[in-house]
Amino acid sequence: MLNISLQGQVGIVTGAGSAYGIGRSMVIAAAQAGAAAVYACDLNLSYMDDLKKEVKEMGHDTIIEGQFLDVSNEEQTVALLRNVLRNHGRVDFFFANAGPPTNVGYETARPLQDLSVDHFNRAVDVMQRGCFLALKYGSQAMSVTSPDKAGAKGNIIITSSCAAFAGAYADTAYTAVKNACNGLVESGSVQLAASNIRVNGIAPGCTNSSILTSSTLSEKGDQYTTSATKEEIAATHAKFFERGGLYKQKEKFYNRAADPSEIANLACFLASDLALAINGQIILADSGKTTAATGEEDGQVHLGQIDHEAWSDIGLSFEKGEKIQAKLIQGCVFDGVVTERLLTVKELLAPLAMEQVPIIRCMGLNYRDHAKEANMPIPDVPVLFIKPRTALNGPYPAKVNVPKIAQDGTSDYEAELSFVISKTGRDIPREKALDYVLGYTASNDISARAQQFKNSQWCFSKGLDGSCPIGPVLVSPSALGDPHSLGITATLNGETVQDSNTREMIFDVASIISFLSQGTTLERGTIIMTGTGPGIGAMRSPPLSLKDGDDVRVYVDGIGTLINRVWYEK
Numbered sequence: 096m097l098n099i100s101l102q103g104q105v106g107i108v109t110g111a112g113s114a115y116g117i118g119r120s121m122v123i124a125a126a127q128a129g130a131a132a133v134y135a136c137d138l139n140l141s142y143m144d145d146l147k148k149e150v151k152e153m154g155h156d157t158i159i160e161g162q163f164l165d166v167s168n169e170e171q172t173v174a175l176l177r178n179v180l181r182n183h184g185r186v187d188f189f190f191a192n193a194g195p196p197t198n199v200g201y202e203t204a205r206p207l208q209d210l211s212v213d214h215f216n217r218a219v220d221v222m223q224r225g226c227f228l229a230l231k232y233g234s235q236a237m238s239v240t241s242p243d244k245a246g247a248k249g250n251i252i253i254t255s256s257c258a259a260f261a262g263a264y265a266d267t268a269y270t271a272v273k274n275a276c277n278g279l280v281e282s283g284s285v286q287l288a289a290s291n292i293r294v295n296g297i298a299p300g301c302t303n304s305s306i307l308t309s310s311t312l313s314e315k316g317d318q319y320t321t322s323a324t325k326e327e328i329a330a331t332h333a334k335f336f337e338r339g340g341l342y343k344q345k346e347k348f349y350n351r352a353a354d355p356s357e358i359a360n361l362a363c364f365l366a367s368d369l370a371l372a373i374n375g376q377i378i379l380a381d382s383g384k385t386t387a388a389t390g391e392e393d394g395q396v397h398l399g400q401i402d403h404e405a406w407s408d409i410g411l412s413f414e415k416g417e418k419i420q421a422k423l424i425q426g427c428v429f430d431g432v433v434t435e436r437l438l439t440v441k442e443l444l445a446p447l448a449m450e451q452v453p454i455i456r457c458m459g460l461n462y463r464d465h466a467k468e469a470n471m472p473i474p475d476v477p478v479l480f481i482k483p484r485t486a487l488n489g490p491y492p493a494k495v496n497v498p499k500i501a502q503d504g505t506s507d508y509e510a511e512l513s514f515v516i517s518k519t520g521r522d523i524p525r526e527k528a529l530d531y532v533l534g535y536t537a538s539n540d541i542s543a544r545a546q547q548f549k550n551s552q553w554c555f556s557k558g559l560d561g562s563c564p565i566g567p568v569l570v571s572p573s574a575l576g577d578p579h580s581l582g583i584t585a586t587l588n589g590e591t592v593q594d595s596n597t598r599e600m601i602f603d604v605a606s607i608i609s610f611l612s613q614g615t616t617l618e619r620g621t622i623i624m625t626g627t628g629p630g631i632g633a634m635r636s637p638p639l640s641l642k643d644g645d646d647v648r649v650y651v652d653g654i655g656t657l658i659n660r661v662w663y664e665k
Contacts, residue, residue, distance in 0.1 A: 105131055105183045113142065121192065122150070132179075135159055135160065146159060166191070167220035167221050188251070218272050223279075226276050250292070250366045259274045285375065295376050298379045299380045376432070394441070397438055398428055399438060409568055428451065428533070429451075445487055446515075451620045462627060465629050468629035489564060489566055494662040496561040507631055510627055514536070521617065522614065523612040532572050537656070538563060538564065538624055543559060568654060576653065579597050581597040
């Protein structure tokens, strides 16, 4: 299990003074990771006592020092670092996270012709000059301290924004300075690498915070505050997306604001020795789709994040021969981080490798319309079977292999939504079950019906090698939204043979996870297939079966099309 440790480290976090935000969450995350001391800096320190109390009540002995700081002020920045060195003798990480002062933030959120030079300069001062000072003086402090540290001598993490990549019509200054922050990351990482200091950036999408809520509701700068609570933020979340906010163009496919702790956990990871191989990267944290593929540039197997706006259905795009590019993910599917390095997809693979999947758990008769089709009663408890991990298969160009024992005219398809378990758990309560979902994908439960009907157990007839193709992508829960309102279809040689919706599920995702984990350990990487709707070949009149050379496809809303050709084993 991934264990992020900042044991004994001393760090600085700017923009840490709000009631609920990324900076505050980073202070808490650093304390949870074992940091010895964190200097929480802001212009507003009115919530600092609450922050210290929260850390103490969590049982952490991290020293939290509230520090007044104007990040654009060179003298204050130098004085802060001298104070940290005097008190602790080291600076291990500097999270440059400060945004514009509340009264300035509203005024800078204007189109080009409405933006004053003074307000543009203020945005530059806080978000660009502040990051420059963190790099310049933070790196100097790190260079003369921590000689005993085995990993990086220091880590500087800069908060950028998805606006630097997507732009924003009404936010000229913000978009410009966040692009400049990215430049500081890239140039700083090159210049400081020889000093064993890493520099990385995080580009969040829309993130729930006190400042988000106030900017959503305010019409005047003097109403712009950082005092909104988590509950108030949740209440205005829907209104933010309805109005469009600053990032709707980038966020419209996701419709979810991140929690500050999610961004803070990523910053904590980058500050730890787990991220020693990551330097000079600006990591987008705005939700997205993950695919596994070989790279055309090097022929190696990589994980990558696909831009949903460019390729809404990567399965179809790849089959059509379109050039598809993905952002390289460093690390594995469970804890990797998205980089800015683009690779061209040469071949699509299953989102998980076979060795990452301990078992495939499957639901039978889990759709009301399928039970009706089969003239069977709605089950009171889940109907279960398993597939071995050797059944795992990928999307086109991977083929569905029908072995000789199943070449009897009864090989069948079943379009299904599947999901992957993100962390190992046991006796998981239903209300916490969705926290265990890594992502969702399309899948096809290839079944040998003649063998199925010969036995009371289905494991053999549904567990043949390659009988569980999944893909073409793994979609994060935040990107997909509600998994219980997705259209799902199957087509065979261009004809729609199944057409249902996941709202027809008898047992929903949370119930499935909770049930399967009772007294049983659900291991990380377990794939769970959730059942199929009506229209399977065996129930049609006349029956349909998969024949050599057939084209079989599974489509799920928000995921795309899983395409396979059928191949009869010779």
